[in-house]
Amino acid sequence: MDIAALLTSTGINIVICVVLFSFYSILRKQPINVNVYFGRRLASQHSKRINLCLERFLPSPSWIWKAWETSEDEIMAIGGLDGVVFVRILVFSIRVFSIAAGICIILVLPINYHGQDRIHKIIPFESLEVFTIENVKEGSKWLWAHCLALYVITLSACTLLYFEYKSITYLRLLHIIGSPPNPSHFTILVRSIPWSSEQSYCETVKNFFSHYHAPTYLSHQMIYKSGTVQKLKDDAEHMCKVIKHASVEKTCKSNFTPCCYPGFATNSFKKISSEMDSIQRKMSYNNMHLDTGEKDCAAAFVFFKSRYAALMAALVQQTSNPMLWVTDVAPEPHDVYWSNIRIPYRQLWLRKIATFVASVAFMLVFLIPVTFVQGLTQLDKLQKMLPFLTGILKEKIVNQVVTGYLPSVILVLFLYAVPPMMMFFSAVEGSISRSSRKKSACCKVLYFTIWNVFFVNVFTGSVISQLSVFSSVTDLPSQLAKAVPAQSTFFTTYVLSSGWASLACEVMQFFPLLCNIVERFILRHKEDTLNGNLSFPYHTEVPKVLLFGFLGFTCSILAPLILPFLLIYFFLAYLVYRNQIINVYITKYDSGGQFWPIAHNTTIFSLIFAQLIALGVFGLKSSSIASGFTIPLLIGTLLFHQYCRKRFLPVFKSNSAQILIDLDLRDERCGRMEEIYEQLRTTYNQPNVMLHASCHPQCCGHHENKDSGESSEDMEKGKENNQKNRPQAVQRSLSLSSDKSVLGVN
Secondary structure (H helix, E strand, O other), X not given: OEHHHHHHHHHHHHHHHHHHHHHHHHXXXXXXXXXXXXXXXXXXXXXXXXXXXXXXXXXXXXXXXHHHHOOHHHHHHHHHHHHHHHHHHHHHHHHXXXXXXXXXXXXXXXXHHOOOOOOOOOHHHOEHHHHOHHHOOOOOOOHHHHXXXXXXXXXXXXXXXXXXXXXXXXXXXXXHHHOOOOHHHXXXXXXXXXXXXXXXXXXXXXHHHHHHOOOOEEEEEXXXXXXXXXXXXXXXXXXXXXXXXXXXXXXXXXXXXXXXXXXXXXXXXXXXXXXXXXXXHHHHHHHHHHHHHHHEEEEEEEEEOOHHXXXXXXXXXXXXXXXXXXXXXXXXXXXXXXXXXXXXXXXXXXXHHHHHHHHHHHHHHOHHHHHHHHHHHOHHHXXXXXXXXXXXXXXXXXXXXXXXXXXXXXXXXXHOOHHHHHHHHHHHHOOOEHHHHHHHHHXXXXXXXXXXXXXXXXXXXXXXXXXXXXXOHHHHHHHHHHHHHHHHHHHHHHHHHHHXXXXXXXXXXXXXXXXXXXXXXXXXXXXXXXXXXXXXXXXXXXXXXXXHHHHHHHHOOOOOOXXXXXXXXXXXXXXXXXXXXXXXXXXXXXXXXXHHHHHHHHHHHHHHHHHHHHHHHHHHOOOHHHHHHHHHHHHHHHHHHHHHHHHOHHHHHOOOHHHHHHHHHHHHHHOOHHHHHHHHXXXXXXXXXXXXXXHOHHHHOOOOOOOOOXXXXXXXXXXXXXXXXXXXXXXXXXXXXXXXXXXXXX
């Protein structure tokens, strides 16, 4: 590929970005699109006031200034700690690649360009390989510049990583200490409850925790069977009961005819009817009281009197059999993934094996489009294998478009199928919370994209180029050192197509916009049905950002031309994603910054891999000095990673006893414990089984270490006050997510 093909791809993507950003600045001002581009604000403010003026139909960059001016505290209030962490990943990328671009463009790029004694063409007709380390001759004394640049990039990245990790750890601690009482801190999830023929699961849980955790056990709430099949079964049982009660009522009416007697009051019919309704309700209550035990699952939420007690119960093995009474820290109420909590614990290892096998199979199937894409990037080699393509590609413009733009676009289109598939695998895997499911999908998408976008492209490109495979495993490092610089040109075009264009598509929100148009103009719906339905797609955007960071670190000294395109992407991403967090996406739950350890580990892996590739390249170029100085850098990076794992990572894995005990003492001094206990009763409400919880108080576990069963009237009052007793943490998050200003769409 030459510079002209790269410029063609750049020009196409610039035009696409400018057109889409201009359309967005106009479409966001139209009243019919408010629910598409301001869903977050509508959900928090319920406001749609828009000024009608000519400016609505003219493109303007006002959304860019608003995204730029929004402070980190506002991002925290709107998007939670996860939103702040994602923005911090972008800020870290901008900083480190600004340093990398500065030193590589000034120092490394001229050495690569003049690395051989040759006559250069005019720059637009130069091959991109001239700007890579491939153009440096063997034994060149100028390879020390590449080693120096690698040192600067690594030291800068590690320094910035340390301060970012330290700062985000501090924000996580503030998130735990400063927020109102979190119900999940008092709650554990118990699974694999042993079955007993003598008592129900509910009684088993009560007896176990009342005996072994008597001083701290507060109450518990059983988890019931639900879902489509269970709902059909419950509906069938309910119809049978209605038919049965209707037949009883008909029999009673046929045996009693009071209208034959004179002086019989007409309101007596109402009295008898009300008595029959009361009897029917009692019969229905008794039947459901007997049937609820059959709908129990071998899982329950158990509430404790203090945060420290709940943490100890979650971390300690409960019995000598580790497969029984399995405990975990409970997710936040809005974060619970109810369908997976009912999965039998013994199935989880089978599910994990099955999803791993399915993921590997999906990665193998994906080799087909990747190999096809690599064939398009090396048409001269492919024409030797398939001569009939020679006549089609004689036109130079066609050749430039096919080699410079089409391959990356095709790969991006195929990659759109990956996140939904990985999210499905993560759901089948058995995650107990929505945030852990999204985190698991994020890791799967990250592994998949790094493997297929980088490694498979490198290997298949080398195979097509050499028309042979690696002779042995020992040749792999040297072949990798040769192949990565050769494929760096494809990665540059991939940054353009998958990076710049994807940001323009992200801000346009094509799918919600299309759904809105269909509902407004075809189905004629007047109500907004998209409000509050979109949450931030961390499982797709975090892997994309980290993949570009991986490509940047790997190709920084090998092909420095990729760095300016990466910097432009990260700047655009910073503005686009801040705009989306502020206006579009709803924060339904918060994992507490759990995506940062993924970003840190990926960055360390990228640095180590870049150093290994550089070590191989220096060996191929016969530069023993550069190779020798790279080894200490590799060891130092590993030691730095190990230090961060010991110093910061435990804060993200579990809460400390010191913080939880201090919070317990603070709430006891303020007299808020009783209020917290009352909130726990109505916090974890399982969807579609509210009737069971309100009709069977004992199985709900609403007691405090004694048989203090509540009456049905008390349960009905609790059900009516369900919305009034919402946790303060949820109320605070909703209040913080709303802007003080009136909704504006300038």
